[in-house]
Amino acid sequence: AQTVTQSQPEMSVQEAETVTLSCTYDTSESDYYLFWYKQPPSRQMILVIRQEAYKQQNATENRFSVNFQKAAKSFSLKISDSQLGDAAMYFCAYHKLVFGAGTILRVKS
Amino acid sequence: DTEVTQTPKHLVMGMTNKKSLKCEQHMGHRAMYWYKQKAKKPPELMFVYSYEKLSINESVPSRFSPECPNSSLLNLHLHALQPEDSALYLCASSQRQSSNQPQHFGDGTRLSIL
Numbered sequence: 001a002q003t004v005t006q007s008q009p010e011m012s013v014q015e016a017e018t019v020t021l022s023c024t025y026d027t028s029e030s031d032y033y034l035f036w037y038k039q040p041p042s043r044q045m046i047l048v049i050r051q052e053a054y055k056q057q058n059a060t061e062n063r064f065s066v067n068f069q070k071a072a073k074s075f076s077l078k079i080s081d082s083q084l085g086d087a088a089m090y091f092c093a094y095h096k097l098v099f100g101a102g103t104i105l106r107v108k109s
Numbered sequence: 110d111t112e113v114t115q116t117p118k119h120l121v122m123g124m125t126n127k128k129s130l131k132c133e134q135h136m137g138h139r140a141m142y143w144y145k146q147k148a149k150k151p152p153e154l155m156f157v158y159s160y161e162k163l164s165i166n167e168s169v170p171s172r173f174s175p176e177c178p179n180s181s182l183l184n185l186h187l188h189a190l191q192p193e194d195s196a197l198y199l200c201a202s203s204q205r206q207s208s209n210q211p212q213h214f215g216d217g218t219r220l221s222i223l
Contacts, residue, residue, distance in 0.1 A: 102150070
């Protein structure tokens with residue numbers, strides 16, 4: 001069975017700084033997809049970024065980028081120029097509907 | 110704007126009540142999902158419907174009964190729930206039930222069992 005591990009229950013970042021959220025996963029499959037979702041307090045969960053395992057190039061969406069290390073089964077999320085609106089719980093997800101435990105990100109002004 | 114609409118937003122019910130949660134999307138998605146989420150925990154998959162047919166049932170107790178009347182609607186019928194069933198219930202949809210499809214989530218229904 002696939003598993004997803006987020007080892008950082010909480011992280012803090014100063015506004016305008018950069019923060020990296022960690023995610024590792026375990027799978028025996030060679031082709032798969034990985035996602036990062038953001039869930040602000042009392043708000044809906046939304047997709048932040050998606051990575052296809054067969055693509056070596058790391059996905060980027062504006063201030064959000066990933067560091068995908070397939071051999072290490074690592075899929076970290078980097079948020080640049082952090083903003084107050086980035087404060088949320090972030091979930092790493094493996095394509096077969098498996099979610100990590102989540103990381104609460106706090107942004108300090 | 111929320112493209113997946115869930116009603117009601119809040120629901121309080123007794124353990125002997127019968128109620129239903131509703132979910133609607135008009136994006137033409139053919140896969141719909143129910144999740145249960147406890148506070149500060151990840152969503153736990155309950156059911157998946159693909160083309161209006163139940164595709165996945167994650168061994169959910171029979172007091173939860175899903176229904177997909179058409180491609181836009183997904184219901185979750187509740188009966189004889191337990192206090193531990195109090196949680197946020199999330200509905201999601203995706204174009205297809207395939208691995209590369211991201212899910213679109215609703216705001217959820219916050220359910221409290223007295």
